[in-house]
Structures are given as structure tokens and as C-alpha cells.
Amino acid sequence: MALLDNNKDVxxxxxxxxxxxAKARxxxxxxxxxxxxxxxxxxxLYSINDVQIISFVHYLASVKKINANGIKYIIExxxxxxxxxxxxxxxxxxxxKLEKLSAKEIVDVESM
Known part of the structure; x- marks a missing residue:
């Protein structure tokens, strides 16, 4: 069995x-x-490694309520x-940290 490539976009x-x-939208x-x-x-398509960044972005926006410009700065x-x-x-x-959060603590941006 081959090792997984976490950088492959799948x-x-x-x-x-x-x-x-989260909502796809x-x-x-x-x-x-x-x-x-x-x-x-x-x-x-995104890789497994990209999922980490995507979940971090979602956390910053939905839990920490940071706007897009702030998130861009943090990612940069x-x-x-x-x-x-x-x-x-x-x-x-x-x-x-995200694993410890309940679904109730993550407020979807679209519902605001």
C-alpha cells in the first residue's frame, strides 16, 4: 500500500x-x-494539507469573528x-482546539 500524499488535490x-x-456556500x-x-x-480541489488552512479560516471567521482582511493578514x-x-x-x-468546540459554539457566518 502506497503512502498517502497529503499535498494531492482530491x-x-x-x-x-x-x-x-459548515455550509458549502x-x-x-x-x-x-x-x-x-x-x-x-x-x-x-483541495488537499488534506489545505483542509487545515480552510478549517483555520473557518474558525477565525465563525468563532473569532475576524473579517476577511484580518484573516488574509493572519494567513500571510x-x-x-x-x-x-x-x-x-x-x-x-x-x-x-477545534475538536474541543461543539457545533453550537461555531456560528455559521450565513446565519448572521
Whole structure:
């Protein structure tokens, strides 16, 4: 059995929305605002590694109530000022925090 390639783009946004218990339209809105990793293909697919960033963006918007410009700044800081190991460690910490949140604590942006 081959090892999984976490950088291979295989997941559509609708599947990621299911994983995050978010609305696909909400994630599409984040995507349109340029908050997700850039994709060149017409049919945009995301990797497992992209899911970490997407869940972080969703957390910042829905739980912390940070606007798109603030999220862009935070993501830019992550990309430009952290090496891959520190970035992965940071996103792992965020992922553990997200696991502790209940669905009630995450208010969908569309419902506002």
C-alpha cells in the first residue's frame, strides 16, 4: 500500500464543508475572497494539507469573528514568517482546539 500524499488535490469544497459541519456556500464565500490556497484548475480541489488552512479560516471567521482582511493578514503572516514545521505544529494546535468546540459554539457566518 502506497503512502498517502497529503499535498494531492482530491477534495471538493462540498466534502470539506461536510467535514467541518459548515455550509458549502460559506466556504465558497471564503474562497471567493481569496482566503484559501490558490488553485489553478477550473474544478477546484483541495488537499488534506489545505483542509487545515480552510478549517483555520473557518474558525477565525465563525468563532473569532475576524473579517476577511484580518484573516488574509493572519494567513500571510503564517506563510511568510513560519517555516513548514512551525506552521504544521501551529495548525495542529489549532486543530486540537477545534475538536474541543461543539457545533453550537461555531456560528455559521450565513446565519448572521
Amino acid at each position: 477534495l471538493p469544497l462540498s466534502s470539506i464543508a461536510e467535514l467541518l459541519t 460559506t466556504l465558497k464565500m471564503y474562497e471567493e475572497k481569496g482566503l484559501f490556497p490558490k488553485k489553478k484548475e477550473l474544478k477546484k 503572516m503564517l506563510e511568510n514568517n513560519m517555516d513548514e514545521k512551525n506552521k504544521a505544529d501551529f495548525l495542529e494546535i489549532v486543530e486540537k
